[in-house]
Amino acid sequence: MSTRATEIPTAPAAVHQDAGITRGLVEITKVRKSFGATEVLKGITLTVEPGGVAVIVGPSGSGKSTLLRTINHLEKVDGGFIAIDGTLVGYEVRGSTLHELREKDVLKQRTEIGMVFQNFNLFPHLTALENVTEAPVVAPRSGKPRLTRAEARERGLELLDRVGLKDRAGAYPRQLSGGQQQRVAIARALALDPKILLFDEPTSALDPELVNEVLDVIRELATSGTTLIIVTHEMGFARDVADTVVFMDEGQIVEQGSPKDIFTNPREVRTRSFFSKVIEPAFNI
Template sequence: MSTAAAQTATGTGQTATVTGQTAAESAAAAGVRTEAAAPTRGLVEITKVRKSFGATEVLKGITLTVEPGGVAVIVGPSGSGKSTLLRTINHLEKVDGGHIAIDGTLVGYEVRGRRLHELREKDILKQRTEIGMVFQNFNLFPHLTALENVAEAPVVAQGRSKEEARKRGLELLDRVGLKDRAGAYPRQLSGGQQQRVAIARALALNPKILLFDEPTSALDPELVNEVLDVIRELAKSGTTLIIVTHEMGFARDVADTVVFMDEGQIVEQGSPEQIFANPQEPRTRSFFSKVLEPAFNI
C-alpha cells in the first residue's frame, strides 16, 4: 500500500520539475506544497559550531551549508557527533560556540550589542515550528491516536482551528499511506507505520526544514523501505532535508550532498558519486570499505 502511495507521489514530483503549470496543479492534488517547484526557503547555515559534554568535545567547529530544498545526508561512525549536530539545528542541544542560521535568522539566539543572547523559550518554540524533526525512536505520544499526534502541534503551536488541523492531519496521514489507521494508537502500529506517522506529525507544521535522526535504525529490515519511500518522496517536494542515517544505499540515492563526519569534525563532503565512488580522505575510504559491502543490498 505504501509503495503505491509513494509511486504516485514520485510521479507528481517528476512532473513538477518539467512544467510549472502542471506542477502546481498536480502538486496541489497530491497535497504537496506549491513551493515545491522552486524552493526558496530552508537555507541552513551552520558556522563553526562547537559542543562539549563534560570534558568530551563532540563537535569541534562544524561549518556546513545546506541550500534551500537541498538534501544533505550525514554519515559517519557512531559517536562522531552526527546526531548532536542535528539536534543543535533546532536548539534541542545548546551550542557552546558558533551559530546556526535558517534563511539568515539565527536559531535560538539574537544579536544584541556584540553578544548573542539566548532567546526566550516562547521565541525558540516559534522557531522550532519551522523545523520538523523525526527521531530514531519515533517518540510518538502513546496516549494519543495517530491523528491526534499529527493534529496536536498545529493547534497549540500555530493556533490553527481543531477542524483545520484534523483535516490537514488526515491529508498528511493519507500522504504517508496511513489514512485508514488514523484512529489507531501508536502501540497498535508496526514500527514502520509509527515512523510514518512521526513523519506526518513533523510535516503538519509546514516546516522549511526536516531533520531525520537515524529514522530507520530502530526498524526491522523489512520495514525500512516503507519509511525510506516516504522520505524519498519528501526529497522531491522542495523541503530542505538533513538526514543522519546508516543506510548507505539510500544516502547515495537521495542525497544532493553527502557529509562524512568523524570525531566531531566534517572529514569530507560532496556529491554522492564523489564521496562513495572516489573518497579523497583515507579516513573516509576506510569507513566506507567497512560499511558499504553489506549496506548496498538496497
C-alpha cells in the same frame, strides 16, 4: 538566560538577509559543542541550500546526532552559530554578544524545524490522527493562523494519506508497527509546514523488513522542495536521495560532496577506510 561572547555573524545570509527571500537555507558556522571535557563538535561549518537534501554519515560517536540537535537548539552550542534563512537559531545579537532567546521564542523557532527521532516519540494516549493534528491547533508555526479542529483534522488526514496511513487514522501507537509509527511521526513533523526537516537515524529502531516503508516516504519528501538533513547508516538510501553527502568523524567534517564523489571516489583516507567496512563491494560497481 545565557550569553556568550563570540564571533558575530557577518556572512551575507546570516542575520542581514531579509526574511522571505529564501525558505530553508541552513548555515552552520564554526559550531563547537562539548559535554564536560569531551569536545563532540569541533568547529563544524556546513551550508545546506533551500530544498537541498544533505545526508550525514559516519561512525558512531562522530557527532552526527549532536549536530542535528543543535540545528533546532535542542543542544546549545558552545561556539559558532546556526542560522536559518538568515535568522540565528536560539540566539540574538546585542552589541558584541549573543544572548540566548527566551524559551517561548526558541519554541516558536522550532515550529519551523520538523524533527523525526529514532524512537518515534508519539503520544501513546492519542490516535495517529490526533498525534498529527495536535500541534497545528495548539502551537501553529510562527506567522501561521491557528487551525480549527475541523481544519486540522482535514489536514491531518491529507498527511496520513501522504504517508500511506489514512486507513489507520483512528489507531493508537500500540496498535501500529514500528514502521507505521515512524510514518505517523513523519506526518506529524509535516503538520506545521516546516522550512526544514531533520531525521535522526529514522530507521535504526525498526525491524529490517520495516525499513523500506519509511525510506520510501522520505524518498518522496526528498523531491518535494523541503530542505532535508538526514543522519543515517543506510548507505544505499543516502546515495539515492542526497544532493550532498557529509562524512563526519571525531566531531569534524572529513569531507563532503556529491554521492558519486563520496561513495565512488572519496579523497580522504579516513573516508575510504570507513566505506570499505560498511559498503558491500557490489555497491561500487
